[in-house]
Amino acid sequence: MNIVYMGTPDFAVPALRRIHEEGHNIKLVVTQPDRPRDRGKKLRPTPVKVIAEELGIPVCQPDRIKNNDEFLDKLKEIAPDLIVVVAYGKILPKEILDIPKYGCINIHASILPKYRGPAPIQHAILSGDSETGVTLMYMAEGMDTGDMIDTRTTLIDKKTAGELHDELAILGAEMLIDNLTDLKSGEAKRIKQDESLATYAPMIYKKDGLIDFNKSPVEIERQIRAMTPWPGAYTFYKGEQMKVISAHPHESDEKEDKQPGTISYVGPEGIGIVTKDGLLLVTEIQMPGKRAMKVSEFLKGNKIEIGTVLG
Structure with a gap:
C-alpha cells in the first residue's frame, strides 16, 4: 500500500x-x-x-x-x-x-x-x-x-x-x-x-502538577504518577519547589488533626505529610539544582523539619 x-x-x-x-x-x-x-x-x-x-x-x-x-x-x-x-x-x-x-x-x-x-x-x-x-x-x-x-x-x-x-x-x-x-x-x-x-481528556498544563494536600493520599499518589515525567508533581518547602517523584498512602493508627500539607514525620522511609484523610509517605524527591533521590539519601546531607507546612 x-x-x-x-x-x-x-x-x-x-x-x-x-x-x-x-x-x-x-x-x-x-x-x-x-x-x-x-x-x-x-x-x-x-x-x-x-x-x-x-x-x-x-x-x-x-x-x-x-x-x-x-x-x-x-x-x-x-x-x-x-x-x-x-x-x-x-x-x-x-x-x-x-x-x-x-x-x-x-x-x-x-x-x-x-x-x-x-x-x-x-x-x-x-x-x-x-x-x-x-x-x-x-x-x-x-x-x-x-x-x-x-x-x-x-x-x-x-x-x-x-x-x-x-x-x-x-x-x-x-x-x-x-x-x-x-x-x-x-x-x-x-x-x-x-x-x-464519551468523555474528554483536556490538555495537561504545568500548573496541574501542583499538589493539593486537601485531597486524599490515593488521589495525590495518582496525580504523581499521572504527571510523571511532565510536568512533574510538585509542592513548595520553605519557598523552594520540591518535586515529588514517588509516594504512597501510609497506614497510621494515629489520628492526624494537623493542617493538610503539614510534615508530621521524617525518617529513612520517607516524609509523612498530612492530607485530607490520612498520611502520604513521600519516598523520592527532587530539589532545585539537584538530581532526583530517595528521601533517605537526601536526609544524609539535608534537613527536613517536622511541622513545616508544604505548599
Whole structure:
C-alpha cells in the first residue's frame, strides 16, 4: 500500500518504524515544523522527522494543513491508499480526509469513546482506572469521534504516564500492523462509538502538577504518577519547589488533626505529610539544582523539619 504517515512526538515513532519494517511504501511523512525546545531555544526536529530521515522517507512540515492548497495538491498528487495519523497535533479537514482510497486512520491512546482529546493517558491514571489501552479508528471531522476498527488493552497498575506512554505506543503500532491487510481488503470492522459514554481528556498544563494536600493520599499518589515525567508533581518547602517523584498512602493508627500539607514525620522511609484523610509517605524527591533521590539519601546531607507546612 502507498501510505502517507502523519505524526509528531515519540508516541508516533514505533508505528512509523513498524510500517516501514513490514515493507509498505511510505510515500511521505508529514510532521510539525521544527521548533525551539529546551532552554537553548535551538530549533529541533520532531522525533518523527528524525526517524523518517533515518529511514530515507521524504518529510513535509507545513505550518498549517487547513486552507493550504499547496499541501493539498501534494497529497492529491501522491494519491495515497491510506493516511495513518498518530499524534500529529492538528485535526484533519474534510478535504484531506476524503483523499485516500481506504480512508484516514488514527491510533488514539485510550479505549474510545472514553478520554477523547489530547491527554488520555494522564486522565486514565487520575481517574483511578484499572486498565486503559489504544484504539484504531477511522478519522472523522470531530475530535476522536470516528468509527472504531480495533482496540487493545493493558493494566495500569502503578505505572507512570511515561511508562504507559511507551507501552501504548508499541501496543498501538502492533495493532495497526495487524489490521492493515483487512483495511486493504475492505474487511476492517466499523464499530460506532457510543456517544453516551464519551468523555474528554483536556490538555495537561504545568500548573496541574501542583499538589493539593486537601485531597486524599490515593488521589495525590495518582496525580504523581499521572504527571510523571511532565510536568512533574510538585509542592513548595520553605519557598523552594520540591518535586515529588514517588509516594504512597501510609497506614497510621494515629489520628492526624494537623493542617493538610503539614510534615508530621521524617525518617529513612520517607516524609509523612498530612492530607485530607490520612498520611502520604513521600519516598523520592527532587530539589532545585539537584538530581532526583530517595528521601533517605537526601536526609544524609539535608534537613527536613517536622511541622513545616508544604505548599
